[in-house]
Amino acid sequence: MLILGHRGASKAHPENTLQAFAAAYEGGAQGLEFDVRADVNGVPVISHDRSLERRGGDPRNVDELTVEDLKSFDVGNGYRMPTLHETLELAGGRGFLDIEVKQAGIEEAVLKELVGYRGAWAISSFDWSSLAAFRKLDRSVELWLLAMQFNDALFDTARQISAKGVAMHHSQLNEASVASARQKGLGVLAWTVNDAGEAQRLADLGVDALCTDVPELLYMLGGAKA
Numbered sequence: 001m002l003i004l005g006h007r008g009a010s011k012a013h014p015e016n017t018l019q020a021f022a023a024a025y026e027g028g029a030q031g032l033e034f035d036v037r038a039d040v041n042g043v044p045v046i047s048h049d050r051s052l053e054r055r056g057g058d059p060r061n062v063d064e065l066t067v068e069d070l071k072s073f074d075v076g077n078g079y080r081m082p083t084l085h086e087t088l089e090l091a092g093g094r095g096f097l098d099i100e101v102k103q104a105g106i107e108e109a110v111l112k113e114l115v116g117y118r119g120a121w122a123i124s125s126f127d128w129s130s131l132a133a134f135r136k137l138d139r140s141v142e143l144w145l146l147a148m149q150f151n152d153a154l155f156d157t158a159r160q161i162s163a164k165g166v167a168m169h170h171s172q173l174n175e176a177s178v179a180s181a182r183q184k185g186l187g188v189l190a191w192t193v194n195d196a197g198e199a200q201r202l203a204d205l206g207v208d209a210l211c212t213d214v215p216e217l218l219y220m221l222g223g224a225k226a
Contacts, residue, residue: 001202001203001207001208001209001210002030002031002095002096002208002209002210003028003029003030003031003209003210003212003215003218003219004029004030004031004032004033004095004096004098004189004209004210004211004212004215005020005021005023005024005025005027005029005031005032005033005211005212005213005215006033006191006192006211006212006213007020007033007034007035007048007213008020008021008022008023008024008032008034009021009023009024009026009027009029009213009214009215009216010213011194011213011214012214013076013077013079014055014075014076014077014079015048015055015076016034016035016046016047016048016075016081016082017046017075017076017079017080017081017082018079018082018086018087018090019077019079021034021087021090021091022090024215025094025095027214027215027216027219028215028216028219029095029215029219030095030096031094031095031096031097031098031120031209032087032091032095032096032097032098033097033098033100033191033211034046034087034097034098034099034100035047035048035100035102036084036099036100036101036102036103036106036110037050037062037063037102037103037106038062038063038103038105038106038109039062039063039065039066039067039069039070040063040064040065040066041066041067042106042109043066043067043083043109044083044084044085044106044109044110044113045062045067045070045081045082045083045084046081046082046083046084046087047062047070047081047102048102049062050062050063050102050103052065052070052073055073055075055076056073056074056075057073058073063103067083084099084110084113085113088113088114088117091119092119093117093118093119094119095119095120096119096120096121096122096209097119097120097121097122098121098122098124098144098167098189098209098211099114099121099122099123099124100123100124100125100146101123101124101125101127101130101134102125102127103130104127104129104130104133105130107130107133107134107137108137110123110134111134111137111138111141121142122141122142122143122144122164123141123142123143123144124143124144124145124146124167124189125145125146126146126147128145128157128161131143131145131157131161131163132157132160132161135161135162142164143161143162143163143164144163144164144165144166144167144187144189145157145158145161145163145165145166145167146166146167146168147166147167147168148168148169148172149168149172150166150168150172150177150180150181154166155180155184155186158184158186159184163186164186164187165181165186165187165188165189165208166181166186166187166188166189167188167189167190167191168188168189168190168191169190169191169192170190170191170192170193170198170202170210173188173190173202173205173207174205175205178205178206178207187208187209188205188206188207188208189207189208189209189210189211190202190207190209190210190211191210191211192211192212192213193210193211193212193218194212194213194214194217196217196218199212199218
C-alpha cells in the first residue's frame with residue numbers, strides 16, 4: 001500500500017508548497033498528491049483553491065494572474081506557490097505522483113510538462129470531462145476518478161475512459177465497496193487518512209494507496225506493506 005503525502009506533509013507545513021513536498025519525502029511518503037491549476041497564460045501551478053483568499057488573503061483567482069504575480073503571495077510561512085515544473089523537479093522521479101487536476105482546459109499544458117518525467121504518475125480529478133479530455137490526448141495516460149460514492153455512473157465512466165482506478169473518501173470504503181471496484185478491474189485509493197488505526201483497516205481491505213496529511217505517522221504501516 002502506497003503512502004502519499006496529501007498536498008505534501010500538509011499537517012506540519014503549508015499545503016502544496018515545495019517545503020511540504022520535501023517534508024513528505026523526508027517523513028517516509030512513497031509519493032505525493034497535489035492539485036494543479038493554471039495561471040492566466042496557461043502555465044500549470046500548484047493550488048487547491050481557485051481563489052487566493054484562503055491562502056494569500058486576496059480575492060482574485062489563480063487563473064486571472066501570471067506566475068510572477070502568484071509568486072508575490074506568501075502562501076504560508078513565507079513560502080511561494082510552486083509551478084508544476086518546479087514540483088516535478090523536486091520529485092525527481094521519486095515514488096508515485098497523484099496529480100489532481102482542478103481546472104478543465106489545461107490538460108494539454110499538464111501533459112506537456114510531464115513529457116520526459118521518469119517517475120510514475122497518474123492524473124486524478126472530480127471533473128470526469130477533464131479526465132475524458134486527457135484520454136483523448138493520450139491513450140496511455142493513467143487516470144483515476146475522484147468520487148464521493150460508488151455508483152453505476154462511476155463504473156460506466158471508468159469503463160468509457162479506461163480508468164486505472166477510483167479515489168474515494170476513506171469513509172466510503174468497506175469490504176463490499178472495495179470488492180465492487182475490484183470486480184470492475186479498478187484500483188482503489190483512499191483519502192484523506194490521518195489515523196493509524198483507520199490506515200490499518202484500509203490496509204486490511206487491500207487498498208492500493210492512501211493520501212495522508214501526516215506521512216510520518218503512517219510510514220511504518222505503509223512501508224511494511226508496500
